[in-house]
Amino acid sequence: MQQVIFIVLSLLTLSAAVMVVASRSLFRSALWLILAFAGIAMLFILLQAEFLAFVHILIYIGAIAILIIFAIMLSRGVMDPNEPRFNDQWRLVIGFGALLFVGLVVIMLRIPWPVNIVAVPADAIQLLGADFVGTYVIPFEVASVLLVAALIGAIVIAREH
């Protein structure tokens, strides 16, 4: 049963990702991107990382996708839809991407991954919170400084002079 769900979800995510790249209209690309994000969030739930799935939906669909749609609206009409949407070296890039994919698959099939499946602890979210203010408190604080810096930087860059 889990296999079927996994295959459906990953096909959904991958086809949405292909549409993001291939879609002629930038706005449709952004909508396909939302579907890809939702597919990833559902795969997180399949991996029993529920907290991360909700964080993913909140931040990616709720913030980043909306931000991208805003940027598309603000810069609408600059790109002529009849112009090519790919640059001149797109054949080379697709070849390179396929080569990278084959290389990654060969590597991942050769390495004996140390699989050790244990049950997820029942208080996983509490453990996660304890990690944030315990072992990883300094990266956590640095991440909050990064967010403040990005916030101020985005305002300064996009402000009208």
Place this chain on the structure above:
Amino acid sequence: MVPLTWYLLVTAALFCIGLVGALSRRNAIAVLMGIELMLNAINLNLVAFWRYAYAARMDGQVFAVFVITVAAAEAAVGLAIIIAVYRQRRTINVEELDLLKG
């Protein structure tokens, strides 16, 4: 459960699709969307490894949250730069943005 290799296969495919999008599109916003797809692939990879090898500890999810944080900061600054470039140059075609070219 699904074998770990299946997850790795999907993340590798997603990463390569994002890479092709980031390198081949002419619109700067589409390039940014390709980068978001790549970051998503990495995150899925991290969580899959966490579930299949270290599920008793939460380190894998901690790192995934940090990746999400950095991705959010990157999207905010990247889109601000795109808006600023659009205001100054009236284009967001990355082929025409060659100010730094020697």
